[in-house]
Amino acid sequence: MNEKTKVLIVDDDVALCESLVDTLELEGYLTETAYTAKDGINKVEQDFYNIVLQDLELPDSDGIMALEKTKNISPDTEVIIFTAYAETDRVIAAMDKHAFSFLCKPFEIQELKTTLNNACEKQSILYDNCKLFKQVSDDKYEWESTFDSISDLISIHNIDAKIIKCNKAYVAKHKAKYQGII
Numbered sequence: 621m622n623e624k625t626k627v628l629i630v631d632d633d634v635a636l637c638e639s640l641v642d643t644l645e646l647e648g649y650l651t652e653t654a655y656t657a658k659d660g661i662n663k664v665e666q667d668f669y670n671i672v673l674q675d676l677e678l679p680d681s682d683g684i685m686a687l688e689k690t691k692n693i694s695p696d697t698e699v700i701i702f703t704a705y706a707e708t709d710r711v712i713a714a715m716d717k718h719a720f721s722f723l724c725k726p727f728e729i730q731e732l733k734t735t736l737n738n739a740c741e742k743q744s745i746l747y748d749n750c751k752l753f754k755q756v757s758d759d760k761y762e763w764e765s766t767f768d769s770i771s772d773l774i775s776i777h778n779i780d781a782k783i784i785k786c787n788k789a790y791v792a793k794h795k796a797k798y799q800g801i802i
Contacts (some may be wrong), residue, residue, distance in 0.1 A: 625740055628667065630660035630686070631675040631702075640673065643729055649736070657681030657689075664693050666741045671720075671739050673732075676703035676710060684710070688717045696746065698739040702727060 627649045628724040629637050637653040644651050652669075654660035657678040664672065672690055676683035687699050696705070698720035703710075706724045714722055723733045767774065775786040 624648060624650045625670045625736075626652075627661060627736070628652050628655065628663055628669040628672045629674075630652060630654045630672060630678070632656065632677075632679050633675070640732075642769055643732075647736075657683070657686035661689050661693070662687060664690050664697065668694060669697050670743055671736060672697055672699045674699055674701055676701050676714070679706060682727075684713050684717060687714060691718050696743070698743060700735055700739065713754065 623646075628688040629640050629644075630653075631637050631652060632655050634655065637655070640650045641653060645674055652663060654663055657674075657680050657791075660672065660674065663669070674683060674686060674690070678686060683701060683703070687701065690697060690699055695718075699718070700721045701714045701719045701721060702723040702725055706722065711722050720739050723731065723735060770787055771789050773787070773790040773793055774782045775790050778784050
């Protein structure tokens, strides 16, 4: 991605948050912290974060509910859940709510970096796809506008001689013909 990746760390462990901020800023990420689910959700409502690193055990909310709210507010944000309590049903619940990944505490910094890089790569691909879709849509609109602005009658037929596309002049001429005007 061209811009710096913005990461929000949501965890009630202040020391861990500070350590992660130091590490991630050295890697070039822009970081912010929140120590409660409510504060994290408020920050997501106010600004876009590429990635949210969120603890599953927060003092004011269940991490799964916070994950769901975050994804509802910002579907393009990748949420990486990390916790010391990685029961299978919680992992499945997090993934069902569209968490990008799940890391067990304590985790290796290299494991976190790899997961962050994968999340950034996914966002980059999505961003590129959105740009391509917009370009195709713009080109389609331009082509259709040009096609419809031609005053000559134009129709495009398939192999069975059925009309599959015609311009506005063609439609207007034949509409008037069938309405008995011409």
